[in-house]
Amino acid sequence: MAETTEELSTMLGDLSRASERVGLKMNMDKTKVMVNIHVAPTPIKIGDSTLEVVDDYVYLGLTVQLGRSNFEKEINRRIRLGWAAFRKLHGIFSSNLPQCLKTKVYDQCVLPVMTYGSETWSLTMGLIRRLKVTQRAMERAMLGVSLRDHIRNEEIRKRTKVTDIARRIAKLKWQWAGHIARRTDGRWGRKVLEWRPRTGRRSVGRPPTRWTDDLARVAGIRWMRDAQDRSLWRRLGEAYVQQWTSFG
Incomplete structure (x- = not known):
């Protein structure tokens, strides 16, 4: 991370030279450059390779994007990955196995894919609603029913008994927030929460x-x-989870 492209170019050049001294080589195909509105995007070269300037990048399994709507692409990606995992297990979900076994497979194999990294999301009603719509479509596919059957969502949930995706996301984020707030080891997680960005006019x-x-x-x-009070935090967590599961 740097404040200017010149500084970034120098840092990357130092990294490349230091890597070569110990027999390592940077993968230029996986090395990308992202800039915010305060820096003009300019080409950065390392040796004979010019790094690509991108608007978003998948890093550690999550889509990193600068600017507004920071989690829109990540939600889209999670939905696609969730459907991919669901289709791989289509043979199980469309079989005559008891529904309790299908539910267990769904909760352990599909739901974690869709909620991976959700602790870091800035949640909105729109994002949660899209995930809930996707989950309902998967539940209908498990039961072999369609929208034309006019079966209420409550009835479908009674049959599948899968874990509500909004509840899972809310619990994960609330637990992670409490964990970060109680940290005293000086890690970056808490420092980022307490950091105040540069002053200036709001967009x-x-x-x-x-x-x-x-x-x-x-x-x-x-x-x-x-x-800091774990018992109080758990009580507040019930109200927090409720705000995301009480709609849609």
Whole structure:
């Protein structure tokens, strides 16, 4: 990370030379450059290779993107990966196995794929609704019914008994937020939460949803202090989960 492309070019050049001294080589196909609105995108060369400037990049299994709508592409990607995992297990879901076994396979093999990394998402009603719609479609596929059968969502859930995706995401994020707030080892997780970015004019339009917005709606702006009390945090967590599972 650097403040100018010149500084970044110098850092990458140093990394490349240091790698070669110990017999390693940078993979230029996997090395990309992303810039924000404060830096003009300019080509960066390392040796004979010119690094590609991209708008988003998959890093450690998550789509990293600068700017607004930071999790839109990641949600789309999670839905695609969820369907891919579901189709691989189509033979199980379309078989005559008891529904309890299908539910167990779904909760252990498909749901984790769709919710991977959700602890880091800035949650909105729109994103959660899209995930819930996808889950309902998977439940109908498991039961062999369609929208034309006009079966209510509540009835479908009674039959499948799968874990509600909104509940899982909310619990994961709430637990992770409490874990980060209680850390005292000086890691970057808490430092990033306490960091205040550069001052200046806000961009035009509605401000983007921040990671802490939905936490603060339930626990208040001093939620990091409340997270120190584990029993209080667990009680507040019930209300937090409820706000994401009570709609749609």
